[in-house]
Amino acid sequence: MSQTFALILAGGSGTRFWPLSRDAKPKQLLDLFGDTTLLNKTISRLEGLIPKENILILTNQLQLEAVREVAHELPAENIFAEPAKRDTAPAVALGVGLVAARDPQATMVILPADQLISDIENFHSVLSDAITTAQQSNSLVTIGIKPTWPCPSFGYVERGGVSPLAPSGLKNVPHEVTCFREKPAPELAAQFLEQGNFAWNAGMFIWSIATVIKELTTHNPELANFISELQNSDDINKTVAEKFDKLTPTSIDYALMEKATSVLNIEANFDWDDVGSWISVSKYLDSTESNNKTNSPLVEIDSSNNIVFTESKNTQVALLGVDDLIVVQTADSILVAHRDKADDIKKIVTKLPKELT
Numbered sequence: 001m002s003q004t005f006a007l008i009l010a011g012g013s014g015t016r017f018w019p020l021s022r023d024a025k026p027k028q029l030l031d032l033f034g035d036t037t038l039l040n041k042t043i044s045r046l047e048g049l050i051p052k053e054n055i056l057i058l059t060n061q062l063q064l065e066a067v068r069e070v071a072h073e074l075p076a077e078n079i080f081a082e083p084a085k086r087d088t089a090p091a092v093a094l095g096v097g098l099v100a101a102r103d104p105q106a107t108m109v110i111l112p113a114d115q116l117i118s119d120i121e122n123f124h125s126v127l128s129d130a131i132t133t134a135q136q137s138n139s140l141v142t143i144g145i146k147p148t149w150p151c152p153s154f155g156y157v158e159r160g161g162v163s164p165l166a167p168s169g170l171k172n173v174p175h176e177v178t179c180f181r182e183k184p185a186p187e188l189a190a191q192f193l194e195q196g197n198f199a200w201n202a203g204m205f206i207w208s209i210a211t212v213i214k215e216l217t218t219h220n221p222e223l224a225n226f227i228s229e230l231q232n233s234d235d236i237n238k239t240v241a242e243k244f245d246k247l248t249p250t251s252i253d254y255a256l257m258e259k260a261t262s263v264l265n266i267e268a269n270f271d272w273d274d275v276g277s278w279i280s281v282s283k284y285l286d287s288t289e290s291n292n293k294t295n296s297p298l299v300e301i302d303s304s305n306n307i308v309f310t311e312s313k314n315t316q317v318a319l320l321g322v323d324d325l326i327v328v329q330t331a332d333s334i335l336v337a338h339r340d341k342a343d344d345i346k347k348i349v350t351k352l353p354k355e356l357t
């Protein structure tokens with residue numbers, strides 16, 4: 001019987017969370033909620049769905065040690081560092097090659113490492129049905145989130161009717177995808193919301209090895225060739241070292257999903273948050289009556305709508321006559337920003353000395 005593997009993509013850089021995040025410690029490696037890292041939550045969420053020996057993680061050299069520490073329960077040989085940063089399309093192709101080497105009949109679940117999902121029961125139910133669909137439909141299966149605002153930094157799928165390829169008896173029924181559009185301009189995203197039949201792409205992809213190779217062969221021969229080289233290689237590490245950094249840097253959404261022939265979508269009936277900024281994190285922090293959010297003890301006078309995050313949770317915070325600020329304190333840096341600028345923190349990072357990024 002063919003096996004199911006999870007491939008966790010954990011090699012992104014997290015400049016939006018500076019000064020807490022650094023090149024070697026991006027969002028997925030941060031403990032933003034006072035319990036554990038997002039990567040740890042991503043691995044734990046798979047318990048009961050995919051066995052640990054079938055969970056693979058791809059990261060980069062800079063983050064490898066920290067990822068190994070967080071993912072210590074996985075077999076060491078399941079954690080790989082890409083030799084160069086090439087975005088998610090080459091990473092996914094490498095993952096397909098690694099899984100194909102273990103089981104060419106396998107089904108794969110590609111997962112981001114940095115999302116927050118707490119309804120595990122429904123997450124498992126949706127993914128189980130997505131796995132069954134991928135095995136029986138020869139399609140690339142996506143997960144759709146009901147959009148709440150025209151966010152320009154997500155992908156969008158246009159959902160058609162129930163797919164004629166849908167296996168029978170599923171609780172979560174796959175729909176056809178008539179269009180996949182990655183990161184549309186704000187006006188187009190607004191149009192999608194108005195139309196009403198678009199969902200956000202959750203960034204998770206479920207497919208069989210055979211289907212993804214077939215789609216790549218048609219739509220992205222460069223990545224299909226790379227996978228074929230891995231499959232024919234006597235020494236995968238050597239082939240990766242020689243070929244990976246020559247691949248075109250792009251995301252899997254542009255490299256394949258926008259062009260793919262057969263894409264299906266299952267609606268997520270679980271909570272989902274991609275934790276994109278300090279504003280998103282603040283939703284989960286303690287709040288005062290004046291809507292000041294913090295992870296530390298706080299006193300306030302005439303201050304409202306501030307977000308204060310301290311690396312050491314026992315730091316006393318005092319707010320006096322200030323509104324709408326984001327303040328983040330670590331051992332070596334302090335960020336003070338207007339909350340309207342939460343999405344621009346990455347711009348500040350470009351001005352900082354290298355040792356602080």
Ligand SMILES: Nc1nc2c(ncn2[C@@H]2O[C@H](COP(=O)(O)OP(=O)(O)O[C@H]3O[C@H](CO)[C@@H](O)[C@H](O)[C@@H]3O)[C@@H](O)[C@H]2O)c(=O)[nH]1
Pocket residue numbers: 009010011012013028058059060082085086087088091111112113114153154155156182183200201202203204253274
């Ligand atoms: N291994 C590896 N992982 C990477 C790399 N670049 C990014 N990642 C990881 O891949 C995941 C997604 O990458 P992002 O770069 O954060 O993607 P995005 O811009 O948020 O867009 C994707 O996710 C959205 C939902 O959050 C989707 O809506 C969108 O369509 C797309 O799939 C994250 O877990 C990130 O750490 C890389 O070069 N290598």
